[in-house]
Amino acid sequence: MIPTDILIIGGGIVGQVTAIELAQAGAQVTVVDAGINAGSTANAGSLHVQMQSRFMRLYPDQVPDIEAALPLYCEAAEEWVRLDAAYGSFELVRKGGLMLAEDNSQLAFLEKKAAREAKKGVSVEMLDRPALERIAPWLGPQIVGAELCRNEGKVNPLVANLRLRAVADALGVRFEQDHICSLSVGHRVEAIGQNKTYRADRVVVAAAWGAGALVQGLGVMIPSVAEPLHMNITEACSARISQLVQHAERSITLKQFNSGQIVIGGGWSACDRGAHQVPAVDPLSLLGNVSLAARLVPTLGHVRIIRTWAGMNTTMDGASVIGPLPGCDKVVMAVPGDAGYTLGPLVAKLAASCILGQPDHSMIERYSPARFSA
Ligand SMILES: Cc1cc2nc3c(=O)[nH]c(=O)nc-3n(C[C@H](O)[C@H](O)[C@H](O)COP(=O)(O)OP(=O)(O)OC[C@H]3O[C@@H](n4cnc5c(N)ncnc54)[C@H](O)[C@@H]3O)c2cc1C
Structure with missing residues (x-):
């Protein structure tokens, strides 16, 4: 005892x-x-603040709870800054998070979302392609604009x-x-x-x-509820991506660690083997997740994935x-x-x-x- x-x-x-x-x-x-x-x-170390389009699509009934919690997310990102100062460095970078639009309807969705988030005190702004070009020149040519959330960032978990x-x-x-x-x-x-x-x-x-x-x-x-999710990491590469990257409709998070490696994830499923075994990697998630990453950031099409893994998220x-x-x-x-x-x-x-x-x-x-x- x-x-x-x-x-x-x-x-x-x-x-x-x-x-x-x-x-x-x-x-x-x-x-x-x-x-x-x-x-x-198992997680990717993204510091999320803006509402994630993946979550809004999968759990529309839970969006009011997430929206009401936006001030908590703002404060949570600040808490990471305090923790990093006290015990880090955890490789914390806070250059904001981009949610990308590939067409005008996605852009319109982001505009409405940004207006709701701004009312809750989140620091958001819409960027057109020329503005994006200045901070993220590595994006694919089809990206028409993005929402930038300045509260967001990344750590190395x-x-x-x-x-x-x-x-x-x-x-x-x-x-x-x-x-x-x-x-x-x-x-x-x-x-x-x-x-x-x-x-x-x-x-x-x-x-x-x-x-x-x-x-x-x-x-x-x-x-x-246990939710098995998929992750990938690349070899170190010469890309210089300082923001957390997401998409207005598709499931993805993408970011670069200090090592130069790119961590790619964002909610692709893995194979459930029960709470007492680690979930198994689903090859379809691997292919779908990394090909989407290469579409958004074309230079990633030339970089090798060196590891994939699956881990257990929790939903309520x-x-x-x-x-x-x-x-x-x-x-x-x-x-x-x-x-x-x-x-x-x-x-x-x-x-x-x-x-x-x-x-x-x-x-x-x-x-x-x-x-x-x-
Ligand atoms: C692949 C993946 C990527 C993710 N990426 C991100 C991200 O980028 N950013 C982000 O904010 N979040 C992300 N998440 C979510 C995030 O990782 C989790 O929500 C968070 O780590 C949960 O932390 P926790 O301490 O509450 O629980 P956990 O880290 O899940 O730890 C819970 C612990 O409780 C133990 N446990 C459970 N039941 C019992 C029991 N009966 N007795 C004893 N021990 C028990 C488990 O063994 C486990 O070790 C991701 C999740 C996954 C799976």
Whole structure:
């Protein structure tokens, strides 16, 4: 049996940053993680702020939640800047994100989207082809214009994850590899794992796709769903792409790391093999994803893909779940909504503030797990 002040279930970006925040405040913290399918170790490092056309197309019913959360995304990008200054460098670059249009109807969609985003405080502007030519001369000739979101950027998640883990280790955070099967709440919270039992004063559930199953016996039905996604990375190349690149209609994100390599992804599916196995790469996603990249940035047609992989994203109702369970403040939820790596550090900070008794009600009210009360 492992006693601890605070048990954090899930050791991705949210679990790690929550652990750092709480250990810095003097708590004894244990992080327990099943050691499989963390979106944080598979993701592309895009810092998303503008509404993603992919998400709007796939989940139109969830667009109001995403739109209402735009100020949270702006703040989340700022949180990455603070984290990078405190513990980085995570190769953070903030030269904005371009969403490309290949025809006038896509341009009209982006114009309307930009107007909605501007009302929520997002820094957006429309660029015509000559304006694009000045900042992105590598784009294909068919691109007629783009929305530029200045809040967006990129980090190298491999670097960020390693550095944050080192910070947590130095603060004395204990890490356990185990799968938690159930939670019960009494005087303390008991978490029964496959290997060990853990007792804690408070528990933070930062288990992404695994969150719903963990708390379903505690009065909430959180619809966390695992979503297998595809990624590619190229060899280093001479292109100089400083922005995050997306498309008004097609699924893609494309960006360049400091190494010169281009990371290509943006929501192409992978083959599901269940939550307890890593998803398998789907060759059709590989071909579709990279040929779209080469259409948008023709020079990429001459660059080799050196690795592809698949990882587990998490979807819910489009919004984050942050804060104590209704009627049970010993269990605090910390599950980011869409673009969860972007939101991760801010969600972690807000969850930690609930544990420390200093919740920012204005920030977390709309993300309370109470909306899923059974
Ligand atoms: C291929 C891909 C690309 C992506 N690209 C981006 C991007 O560019 N930008 C962006 O913002 N977001 C991106 N995302 C989304 C982002 O990666 C995730 O939303 C984010 O990393 C989630 O962080 P997290 O800490 O909440 O959870 P995760 O990193 O998913 O970690 C959850 C952890 O909980 C553990 N766990 C689950 N259940 C249990 C249990 N019962 N007991 C113990 N442990 C458990 C899991 O093993 C896992 O390690 C991408 C996702 C994928 C898959």
